[in-house]
Amino acid sequence: MSVATVGVVTFPGTNCDGDVRHAINRGAGRDAGLEAVSVWHEESSLSGIDAVVIPGGFSYGDYLRSGAIAALSPVMQAVRERARQGMPVLGICNGFQILLEAGLLPGAMRRNRTLRFICRPVTVRVERTDTPFTLLYAPGEVLELPIAHYEGNYFAWPDELDALERRGQVALRYCGPRGEDARVHDAYNPNGAAGAVAGLTNPEGNVLGLMPHPERASESVLGSRDGLRMWLSLGRWLAARREGRRAVTARAGGEADGR
Numbered sequence: 455m456s457v458a459t460v461g462v463v464t465f466p467g468t469n470c471d472g473d474v475r476h477a478i479n480r481g482a483g484r485d486a487g488l489e490a491v492s493v494w495h496e497e498s499s500l501s502g503i504d505a506v507v508i509p510g511g512f513s514y515g516d517y518l519r520s521g522a523i524a525a526l527s528p529v530m531q532a533v534r535e536r537a538r539q540g541m542p543v544l545g546i547c548n549g550f551q552i553l554l555e556a557g558l559l560p561g562a563m564r565r566n567r568t569l570r571f572i573c574r575p576v577t578v579r580v581e582r583t584d585t586p587f588t589l590l591y592a593p594g595e596v597l598e599l600p601i602a603h604y605e606g607n608y609f610a611w612p613d614e615l616d617a618l619e620r621r622g623q624v625a626l627r628y629c630g631p632r633g634e635d636a637r638v639h640d641a642y643n644p645n646g647a648a649g650a651v652a653g654l655t656n657p658e659g660n661v662l663g664l665m666p667h668p669e670r671a672s673e674s675v676l677g678s679r680d681g682l683r684m685w686l687s688l689g690r691w692l693a694a695r696r697e698g699r700r701a702v703t704a705r706a707g708g709e710a711d712g713r
């Protein structure tokens with residue numbers, strides 16, 4: 455089986471890079487035909503890399519705004535170029551903040567409305583399954599994933615948010631344990647995010663940013679395996695692309711673009 459290479463980017467202050475590499479290399483990611491390698495932030499070329507994960511942490515100490523300084527690094531210029539060509543890019547927590555600051559995803563992050571760092575499991579609903587990272591989830595499926603952040607309060611102006619909803623860019627939304635919509639049941643919105651957005655894609659779907667940490671929910675010993683299918687989905691999507699066909703989603707007969 456051929457193996458696809460996932461570049462896991464490290465900035466000064468990143469602290470989840472090892473966990474992401476572990477989730478991919480020691481877990482199901484490897485079975486899915488993935489191999490994670492480290493990419494240093496000064497790297498300006500991503501040759502040989504098939505997908506990129508920007509992990510969580512506190513790049514540059516969260517100075518200025520979370521992700522603002524990392525967004526200016528050489529590697530993000532390369533990520534921007536490759537993302538434009540369709541390479542899958544996943545930003546987790548601080549990675550999501552960096553994608554927003556780099557302009558790869560629309561909107562911004564504000565401090566949590568409680569002005570407290572929140573570290574606990576939350577439930578999110580899968581709203582979009584035709585992306586390289588979500589194709590093995592069922593539409594509307596409820597996942598339990600941990601969050602750990604201070605600036606996770608997603609913001610977009612109301613008209614911008616309406617446009618995101620219309621284009622189906624909200625990939626994950628905070629919800630209750632039975633899928634109750636956190637836009638209606640505000641108690642299920644942990645940080646005050648506009649539209650209860652927990653994860654967002656670009657219109658094409660190849661760039662996904664999310665506040666919860668799938669790498670912390672990728673093996674049973676961690677209490678949830680709900681994050682595992684992000685890596686399995688990516689493996690399947692990249693394998694399909696290698697073979698020049700479309701990846702089949704979990705939904706019977708569903709199709710996800712593998713090109």
Ligand SMILES: NC(=O)CC[C@H](N)C(=O)O
Pocket residue numbers: 509510511512513516520546547548549602603604605606
């Ligand atoms: N876990 C993380 O990536 C932390 C995210 C971020 N630096 C915050 O606290 O908002």
